[in-house]
Amino acid sequence: DTGVSQDPRHKITKRGQNVTFRCDPISEHNRLYWYRQTLGQGPEFLTYFQNEAQLEKSRLLSDRFSAERPKGSFSTLEIQRTEQGDSAMYLCASSLANYGYTFGSGTRLTVV
Amino acid sequence: AQTVTQSQPEMSVQEAETVTLSCTYDTSESNYYLFWYKQPPSRQMILVIRQEAYKQQNATENRFSVNFQKAAKSFSLKISDSQLGDTAMYFCAFMWTGNQFYFGTGTSLTVIP
Numbered sequence: 001d002t003g004v005s006q007d008p009r010h011k012i013t014k015r016g017q018n019v020t021f022r023c024d025p026i027s028e029h030n031r032l033y034w035y036r037q038t039l040g041q042g043p044e045f046l047t048y049f050q051n052e053a054q055l056e057k058s059r060l061l062s063d064r065f066s067a068e069r070p071k072g073s074f075s076t077l078e079i080q081r082t083e084q085g086d087s088a089m090y091l092c093a094s095s096l097a098n099y100g101y102t103f104g105s106g107t108r109l110t111v112v
Numbered sequence: 113a114q115t116v117t118q119s120q121p122e123m124s125v126q127e128a129e130t131v132t133l134s135c136t137y138d139t140s141e142s143n144y145y146l147f148w149y150k151q152p153p154s155r156q157m158i159l160v161i162r163q164e165a166y167k168q169q170n171a172t173e174n175r176f177s178v179n180f181q182k183a184a185k186s187f188s189l190k191i192s193d194s195q196l197g198d199t200a201m202y203f204c205a206f207m208w209t210g211n212q213f214y215f216g217t218g219t220s221l222t223v224i225p
Contacts, residue, residue: 033212035213040217040218041217042203042205042215043157043203043213043215044215045212045214048212055211056211056212058212093157098145098207101159102159103149103157104156105156106155106156
């Protein structure tokens with residue numbers, strides 16, 4: 001296992017389009033997290049899954065954002081009707097309970 | 113609410129010297145975890161060191177050590193024998209439920225040859 005994988009690495013989209021990002025966690029990890037990081041800031045929590053259940057969502061996750069983790073494996077994060085303010089790095093992380101937190105390299109989204 | 117403050121946006125250190133990065137946090141919880149993460153220009157966040165709040169002994173990992181002052185809510189990172197590969201953004205982070213990290217705004221460290 002090579003760690004947490006995120007795809008794509010970069011995404012440029014026009015305002016109003018929908019985008020979807022994928023995260024493949026470390027296979028034995030039961031927890032999966034999404035964070036958003038804007039320039040000059042630390043990552044901010046978006047949402048958290050334990051297995052396939054989405055247990056917590058941040059206020060940052062507006063109704064244009066949806067995340068899924070079918071079968072408790074990979075996860076997708078979809079942003080509908082993208083806005084310029086959605087431009088950021090989207091980071092995925094996984095862990096086994098409270099240990100082994102590992103981050104992916106992120107997906108950089110640019111909305112033009 | 114949990115908050116993490118890193119008051120040094122940028123720092124630099126000569127190669128082989130020692131540097132200390134500061135972090136303070138605010139919480140009403142008694143059991144929690146503190147972390148330092150490194151984010152090189154390649155972007156991936158890498159765990160540097162982890163501290164459990166119930167442990168009085170300061171964590172160390174090779175050239176990296178922390179000064180954890182629970183009463184003062186302070187968690188500084190000391191990097192000894194700085195190397196060029198230490199150049200990166202360093203984020204202090206807090207976690208108490210295991211559900212999410214609270215990150216500071218980061219310190220950009222440059223190691224000068």
